[in-house]
Amino acid sequence: MAPTQSPSTASEGRLPMSPDAAPVRGSEYAVLLRRMRHAGLLDRQLRYYLRKSAVIGGAFVAGWAAFFFIGNSWWQLGTAIFLAAVFAQIAFLGHDAGHRQIFGTRRANYLFGVIAGNLGIGLSIGWWTSNHNRHHAHPNTEGADPDIMGVLAHSSGRARASQSIRRLIFRYQAWLFFPMLLLEAGSLHFSSVRAVLRWSIPNRVWEGVLLAAHAAGYLAAVFLVLSPAKAVAFIVVQQGLFGLYMGCTFAPNHKGMAVLEEGDSTDFLRRQVLTSRNVRGSRLVDTAMGGLNYQIEHHLFPSMPRPNLPRAQPIVAEFCAEIDVPYCETSLLGSYVDALSHLHAVGQHTRPAQEVGSNVRA
Template structure:
């Protein structure tokens, strides 16, 4: 079964979304959004949100120091993971130039939140994420659908060998358990990426990543015995990876995947490959605004609080054009993503010997 189709007819728009020519499907929507002032920066919002997040992190890690020595400290791994994900969302927004007007200031915010507070390389992640935004779900251009622990097409699946073949056969049921390793994997990948960064960036990012690692290990060893520190670190990173992966998983998995060589206009390229998640303020907070994935992909440098306000304009514009606008509940979004992963692995299950 191919990836979920969300258009009754093939996409034929070949306009260049990057240039946004006056006659493109995207240009009228862009003008309307600009007229509503929705690209205006929100420094007050971000200053308050970042301050509250830092205060929460300070309270949590103070609690770790106070409770160290008691196994009750493990209870703090959950809020540490949740507010760690908030920290990652601010790094994400800085990478998209959503927070400050200056690129240098956004980079500074990103380096502090990603490298120093989380131990994740801002430069590595930002480069990878921008390539994803340019060509979402494109099998040859989007690094998020490259072959890795998971695969996203049957063509990728049938090439798997050995243990990777086993993973692919069962990747839908293994997806959430595998996210428990994502927190550690992100840190390992961040250090590995340093060798490919420009020399100046490598020095700054490497120093901040090292400062995070030394600070994190020192804090835990000061607060608690070694065995307890290891248990806390493993639980903390498992919950962090699960939460972060759960926020990104609904966005594109199981949506349209452009064929190599296809030329879709910016609007269709971003809308047809993305899925929104319905919900209120709690959903917005839990998913870091990524539940407005369609709006975020159309306008990646738009401040996060404006995505909700932009949604009606985008939905109405898509309706006028007859472009399918996909929005669903959180649980259904997971079901659709897992169903796609399950179908991708079907050829391997059919070929597996029966006992």
């Protein structure tokens, strides 16, 4: 199914607002929620997560076993590539635990999250949950969604208001997007440490201890087995590709979709659907993207277990058609084209008005 938002809306990155639109339509969401419960799609899928965790945990152990077996060799760059993919898969499990998709209790999900996130890959589950919940509450909303307040501009207003080096980055952000993703893991690690030191997140001491344990174990293993040059190369490749992988799974979800103004009163169902994009799935795509290719269903029902999302998709699409809400779904390649085209169009607003006009006429 091709994206159904209008070209003008997509290019400006804004959701057209009607002054007399009703701000609350809870009954529509309630109807959809009842359909999901009736289909059993909010029920826990513990066996699925036990199998998934065993496979990914086995891959994690196998990757590090291969690392110690291969020893001081440039072939370790292959191990780095493998472990980058494994780290991303562990991050997806941490994501699901943060949304309480795995277990029925908050405590069990949190314990799973700190083991997978803090200890396994060096990312604070407490920081991530706080940050990510704000994104879910206000997706693609100026001044409220932390995911669109970073190094990229998602609206013409933010691009025009930028200055100095940020203005330069915004101008060329479509070209810089993938290279910058190579730094994403470093940004995630930095944000985790900063949150543990400065934020009042729960259990911050234990989170800090587990982050330190991960860093000490990771660095000790790398520098004890490899020469300094090989160790640095391993870290650069493994962490760089880990960040690139994560960024490539996030990029299709919201970039190029409607951007809401701060204080927007669009109802919950429309806010989630109109700001999200699905990527058509297959077993390979579902696995590679950790189920995040069903972004619309995930945003509507964050606690829905990952394996239930493909079954929820046709129900949500049908319901959106019933209430005349555009439902955006495209291919993986098409999602990147849409996202990068949007970033490029927004970046042009950093140029002088007459220059933008001449480019449009050309």
